[in-house]
Amino acid sequence: MLFFSFFKTLVDQEVTVELKNDIELKGTLKSVDQFLNLKLDNISCSNESRYPHLSSVRNIFIRGSTVRYVYLDKNMVDINLLQDAARREAMSAKK
Amino acid sequence: MSFFGFDSSGPKKGRRSGRSKDEKGGQPLDFDETYQGFGEHAREEDDYLNSETFGDAADVGTDFDFGYGASEYAAPTASHDAYVDHSRSYASAATSGPAVAAVPFGQPAQAVEEHLDFTPMESLWTNQPVHQLQQPQFVSMEEIERQQQQQQQQRQMGMLPQQHAYMSMPPPQHIATMGYGFPGQPFVSGAPQMTGAPQFQDRNVDFGVQAVPPPPPQSVGPRPMSSSDMPPMQYQQMSPGFEQVGQQQSHVPVPAPVQANKISEPHHAPQQVFSSSTAPSALSPVVHQAQTQTSPVIEATMSPKRPSQQPLSPHGNYRRGTSPRVNQGPPYYQSMNEPFAKGTRRNSMRKPQEHLSEEDWKRLQVRQAKVDKILKHSGVMTPRDKDFITRYQLSQIVTDDPYNEDFYFQVYKIIQRGGVVGESNKGLIARAYLEHSGHRLGGRYKRADVALQRMQSQVEKAVTVAKERPQKNKEISEASKEGVLGKISASMNSKAPRRQLQIPTKMEESDETTSSAIDDVAQCLQGVDISTSSSKLRRRSSYALRSLDQSAVLTRSGGRKFVLSLIETVYSEVLELEAQLRSGKTIDSSGLWEALHIFDDAFEVSPFISILSFDKGVKIMPRIINFLGKEQKLKLLSCFFSELSHLNIVVTSSYRTNPNPTGAQLRKIELFQSIFLKIIVSFLSSSAEFMEVMGLLLALVKNNNVSFITTSKIGLNLITVLISRAALIKQDVNRGSILSSSEISSWNEIYDKLFTALETRLSLIFPPSEYTQKIVSITNPQPAPSVPGTPLAATFTKPSFYDSSYIWQFLASLALSGKLNHQRIIIDEVRDEIFGTISKAEEFTKSAAVEDQPMALYQRDKLYQDLNLFLNVMGLVARDGEISELK
Numbered sequence: 001m002l003f004f005s006f007f008k009t010l011v012d013q014e015v016t017v018e019l020k021n022d023i024e025l026k027g028t029l030k031s032v033d034q035f036l037n038l039k040l041d042n043i044s045c046s047n048e049s050r051y052p053h054l055s056s057v058r059n060i061f062i063r064g065s066t067v068r069y070v071y072l073d074k075n076m077v078d079i080n081l082l083q084d085a086a087r088r089e090a091m092s093a094k095k
Numbered sequence: 096m097s098f099f100g101f102d103s104s105g106p107k108k109g110r111r112s113g114r115s116k117d118e119k120g121g122q123p124l125d126f127d128e129t130y131q132g133f134g135e136h137a138r139e140e141d142d143y144l145n146s147e148t149f150g151d152a153a154d155v156g157t158d159f160d161f162g163y164g165a166s167e168y169a170a171p172t173a174s175h176d177a178y179v180d181h182s183r184s185y186a187s188a189a190t191s192g193p194a195v196a197a198v199p200f201g202q203p204a205q206a207v208e209e210h211l212d213f214t215p216m217e218s219l220w221t222n223q224p225v226h227q228l229q230q231p232q233f234v235s236m237e238e239i240e241r242q243q244q245q246q247q248q249q250r251q252m253g254m255l256p257q258q259h260a261y262m263s264m265p266p267p268q269h270i271a272t273m274g275y276g277f278p279g280q281p282f283v284s285g286a287p288q289m290t291g292a293p294q295f296q297d298r299n300v301d302f303g304v305q306a307v308p309p310p311p312p313q314s315v316g317p318r319p320m321s322s323s324d325m326p327p328m329q330y331q332q333m334s335p336g337f338e339q340v341g342q343q344q345s346h347v348p349v350p351a352p353v354q355a356n357k358i359s360e361p362h363h364a365p366q367q368v369f370s371s372s373t374a375p376s377a378l379s380p381v382v383h384q385a386q387t388q389t390s391p392v393i394e395a396t397m398s399p400k401r402p403s404q405q406p407l408s409p410h411g412n413y414r415r416g417t418s419p420r421v422n423q424g425p426p427y428y429q430s431m432n433e434p435f436a437k438g439t440r441r442n443s444m445r446k447p448q449e450h451l452s453e454e455d456w457k458r459l460q461v462r463q464a465k466v467d468k469i470l471k472h473s474g475v476m477t478p479r480d481k482d483f484i485t486r487y488q489l490s491q492i493v494t495d496d497p498y499n500e501d502f503y504f505q506v507y508k509i510i511q512r513g514g515v516v517g518e519s520n521k522g523l524i525a526r527a528y529l530e531h532s533g534h535r536l537g538g539r540y541k542r543a544d545v546a547l548q549r550m551q552s553q554v555e556k557a558v559t560v561a562k563e564r565p566q567k568n569k570e571i572s573e574a575s576k577e578g579v580l581g582k583i584s585a586s587m588n589s590k591a592p593r594r595q596l597q598i599p600t601k602m603e604e605s606d607e608t609t610s611s612a613i614d615d616v617a618q619c620l621q622g623v624d625i626s627t628s629s630s631k632l633r634r635r636s637s638y639a640l641r642s643l644d645q646s647a648v649l650t651r652s653g654g655r656k657f658v659l660s661l662i663e664t665v666y667s668e669v670l671e672l673e674a675q676l677r678s679g680k681t682i683d684s685s686g687l688w689e690a691l692h693i694f695d696d697a698f699e700v701s702p703f704i705s706i707l708s709f710d711k712g713v714k715i716m717p718r719i720i721n722f723l724g725k726e727q728k729l730k731l732l733s734c735f736f737s738e739l740s741h742l743n744i745v746v747t748s749s750y751r752t753n754p755n756p757t758g759a760q761l762r763k764i765e766l767f768q769s770i771f772l773k774i775i776v777s778f779l780s781s782s783a784e785f786m787e788v789m790g791l792l793l794a795l796v797k798n799n800n801v802s803f804i805t806t807s808k809i810g811l812n813l814i815t816v817l818i819s820r821a822a823l824i825k826q827d828v829n830r831g832s833i834l835s836s837s838e839i840s841s842w843n844e845i846y847d848k849l850f851t852a853l854e855t856r857l858s859l860i861f862p863p864s865e866y867t868q869k870i871v872s873i874t875n876p877q878p879a880p881s882v883p884g885t886p887l888a889a890t891f892t893k894p895s896f897y898d899s900s901y902i903w904q905f906l907a908s909l910a911l912s913g914k915l916n917h918q919r920i921i922i923d924e925v926r927d928e929i930f931g932t933i934s935k936a937e938e939f940t941k942s943a944a945v946e947d948q949p950m951a952l953y954q955r956d957k958l959y960q961d962l963n964l965f966l967n968v969m970g971l972v973a974r975d976g977e978i979s980e981l982k
Contacts, residue, residue, distance in 0.1 A: 005504040033488070078507055080714070084670060085503035091667050092499065 002089045006082065007032040007070075016046070016071035017062060023051055025060065036064030486553050498677060653698050658705040662712045664690045669718050684722040691719070693734045700741045701734055708743035710763065713770050720774055725782055729790075732775065736795040739804055739813065749807030750862040758873050764809060772812055779820045785838055788824065792817045793845050801852035805860045811905045818849070819908035846912055850920075853909075857924035860902055867897035899932075900961040907965040918969050929973070932962050937976045 007029070016026045017038060024047065027040030039061050045054040451459065476484075498505055653661070668687040675682050692702040706712035720728060739745055744767045747753045747760045779788060795801070795817065804810030821842060825834060834842075906925065910918045922929070936958040939951040962973050972981045 001500045002503060005501045008501075008504045009507045078510065081503060081506055081510070083711075084666075085506075087663070087666050088499070088502050088670055091670065 001034070002085055003036060004032065004034050005085065006077075007036060007038075010072065010076055013073070013076050015040075017067055018069040018071070019062070019066050020068045021066070023047075023054070025054070025062075027060070030059070033064075036067065038062045038064065038067065038070075482553070485550075486556055489554055489556075498674065653702050653705070658702055658712075659709070661690060661692065661702055662706055662709060662715070665706065665712075665719065666715055669715060669722065672722050673718070682722065684724075684727075687719065687722055688727060691731070693731055701738055703731070703734055704738045704741050705743075707735075707767075707771065710766060713767055716771055716774055720778075728778055729783075729787055732778065733791055733794045736791050736813070736817075737798040739795060739810060740799045742809075745804060745807045745810045747807075748809045749803065750866040751803065751806045754866055754869075756870060756873065761870065761873060767809060768812065772809070772816070775813070776816055779816060783820070785821065785824045785834060786841075788817060788821045789838075789841055789845055792821065792849065796845060796848045796852060801849060802856040802859060805853065805856075805905070806862070808901060811860060812901055814849075815901070815905040815908050818846075818912055819904075822908060822912045825912075850909075850913065850917055854920060855924070857906075857921060858928065860905065861899070861925075861928050862897075867899075871897050900957075900964070903961040903965045907968045910965065910968045922969070929962065929966075929978075932958055933973055933976055933978070936962075 010029050011031065013029055014026065015029050016024060017040065018024045023045065025040060025043045025045055027043035029038060030041045031039040039059065041059045043054070043057060043060050045051050048055050665687065668684075668690050672682055672684060672687060691706070692698070695701060707716075720731075723731065735742075744764060747756065748764045753760065783791075795804075795814065801814070805814065825839075825842065906921060910921050913921070936955040939955045939958075940948070942951075959973055966973055966978065967981055970981045971978055973979075
C-alpha cells in the first residue's frame, strides 16, 4: 500500500508518466487506485510528432501495469516521511 | 443461444473427443482421465431455468453485444419464439394480453410480476438473502389488491426489506432511489432471447424506466401477441419517475396511451429521460408494435392530462404522496445522462410525431445515430451494480487503521495542513472517491451533500468489509465473487506486490554469527580484564591512532553490519513508539533503550557511538531523545562524551586525522552540528544541573585526549558548549541557586584538569592554512577564472575565507571560566594567532582591489568580531590593527 499511499499525495500535482511503450505523458494526476492505475488530466505528450494521435487527447486513464516511470518534482516528496513509511511497511511485512 | 458462449446443448462427445484426438496426436482419451466427475454430485437445485439463462442450443458465437446494438433489431423473431416458449408465466401473461387491456389498470401486470419465474438472482450480486418469494402462479384479483396494499404500507413505513438489502440510506433518499434498483429484480437482460417482454420489464425495473424512446416509424415490426400487455407492466413496475407521470396525467388505462402521453410530454422527469436513454432499442420492437397497433388510441390520448379514468388508483395516488422527492432529488448517477437528455433526447422524442422535412429528418437520423452510439452501453450496469462495485473497490482502499496501512498519505496530509487533523479519514475517502470516481457531485441539483452522504455510508460499509477481510479470505465467499469483478487474488497483489528482488531472510543464521562474534569479543575482553585490571581506561587512552580508521571503530563496536541493523532496530522502535503516542497508549521506551546499547560493555566502543557514524543514525536522534527520560538522556550524553574520540565525526572534522576533507564529509559535519549539537545544547540549557554538566565535562576530560579533540571542529564545539554552560550557571548564582563550595571546588578541579590537558597545545587548535584553504575551496568553489567580470557579485555574497569563529568562541569561554593566570597562559600561547588575525584583517583592505573593497571590509569586520569575542573577555579590544583596553 506504500506506493498507493504515496501516489495519493500527488493528486492534483503535475507529473510525467513514461509508459512501457516509450510514450511520455505530462499531466495533472487526478486519481490513482490500488493497482496504481492513473488518471491524468490536461495531458501533453512530450514527443507529439511521434504520437500525433495523442494531440487531441485531454485526459487519459492509464493502466498501472503499463507505466514504466513516473517523474516527479523533488518538492512533492517528503523523503524523511517516505523513509519512515518504507520502514513501517517493512516492519508490517515482517510481522 | 447461450450466455457467455456456454455450450448448453449438453455434452457432445463425438465432437469433443474428435478435437482432443487432434490435439493429443490421435491418442484416444481415457474417459476417467477427462471426466472430472461433475455428474456425480447431487443435482443442484434451482437450475431448472438454465435453459432460460443459457439458452438451448443456438450457436451465437462469442462476439456479444451487451449494448442494445443492432443484433437486437436483427433477432426479433428468434426472441419472440423464445419468449413464447421458455416460460409458463410469460406465456400466460402474454396470452392473457387482450384481457389485460380490459381489466383495471395495473393489476394484470402485477400478476405478471408476481409470476415471474426468473427469480432475482440477488445472491449473485450481493450476499443478502433473496427476498422475493416465489408467488403462486395464479393470483386472484383480491389477493393482488391485498398484496399491493401491503406493499404500500410497508413502503410507507420504510420497511420494505429490499430497501435494506439495497443500501442503508436515510429515509428520504430511500424513496428517491427506490425505483432505480429494485433489489428483487436484478439485471437479467443479458440473455439475448429475452428481448421481449421479460427483458423489457426488467429494464424497467432496474432503471426506473417508464418512458420509451420514440421509435423511428419505419422500423416497426408488428408483434400482435405481446404488444398490448407490455405497457401495463411498465407501469406496474412503478418507478418513481413513473409515478410522477401519474401525477401529471393520472392513470391511463391502455398501455399504448402511456407511451403516447410520454411522447407528447417530454418535459417531465429526469427519470424519464434517464430511462429512455438506457434501454431504448431493446424496447423498441415492442414499442413499435404497440404504437402501430394502437395508433388510434394514441390519437385519442394525445390530448393530455385526462383526469383519472380508473377507479382503482390508491396505488398510484398513494405513491404520489409518498415520493415527493422524486421530482427534486435525482440521485447523482443520473447526471451522466442528464445534459444530453435535456437537449437532444427531448427533441428527438417529439420530432417523429411531427411532420418533418426531408432535411430535418436526415439531421435527426444522424443525431439519433450518434445518440445511439453514445448510449449503446449506458445502462448495461444498473446504478446498483455500480454501487456494488464502488463498494467493493472502496473495500480494497479503505482500512480500519489508516496510520498503519496508509501512513505516508495520512501523515503527509497532516504535515501539509500544518499539524491540524482535518476531516475524519472516512469522510476524506468518501470525498476523494466521489471526486475521482467520475460520479459527479449531486447530479442535476448539485446535491453534493446527498451524494457525499451516500458515499460516506458506502465507505462505512467498506470499512466493515475491510475489517472482515482477513476471515473472509479463508471462506469461499471471496472466490465466489471471482469472475464478477475479474480475478480476485487472495494474496492481494495490490497490497503486496510481487518483488523483483527476493532477499532470503536468514535471520537465525545471522543471529548465530553475531552472537558468536559477541561471544568472541566478550571472551577477548574477559581475557584482557583478567590481565589488566583497568582495561577500560587503558583502552580509552589508546584511542587516537586506532580511531583514525573508521572501520576499526565499527569493528570494535560490533561490526558495520551490526551497527546498521542496530540503526534499523532503533528506527522501528521509534516508529512503534510514535504509533503508540498517536494512539494515546502509554509509552514504554525500554526497548528503545536496549537497542541503543549505551554502556554496553560487550563492545570495546559503544555501538551508540557507531550509530552516530551514519547519517541516518544522526537523523533519528531528535526522535529518540523525545522518548527518553532525563536520566536516560544524561546517561546517553555521558556515554557520548566519554567516547568522543571514537566518534567518527570528530575524527573526520579534525585537521590532524583528516587533512583532506571532502565535500561529503563537510556536509556530514554540518548535519551533525545542526542535529546532534542542537540536542546537546538544548538539553544542557533547559534541564541540566550544574553538577550534571560537570559530570559530562569530567567524562570528556578523563576518557579522552582533549588536545586531539580540540583539533576537530566538532570536538571544540562540544567542549565550548559544556564549559560555557557551566560558566553561565555559575554566573547565574546570584539569581537563585547558590553553588555550594563543593560544587565550586569540583568545577575548579575539572577546569584545571581540562586546562592542563590543553596547556602548551592551545595553538594547535588552529588548523593550518593549507587545511583552511582546502575547506574554503570546497565550500566555495571558485567560479571559472576565465570570466573575471561576473564573479564579483558571487564573491560578495559568499565570503570566501575560513570561518574560525568557533575557535575564538572556545578560547573566549575557556578564558571566561579561568583565573587570571589561565588567561595569561592562553594569550601567551595564541599570541601569534591573535596578531596573525589582526594583520590578516588589515591586509584584506590594503590588498583588495577597489571593486572588492566592500567584500574586504566585510571580511575584516568579521575577523575583528571573532577575535574580539575572545579579547573582550579579558577587557581588551582589537581595532584598526591595534589592541587596546575595552572601555
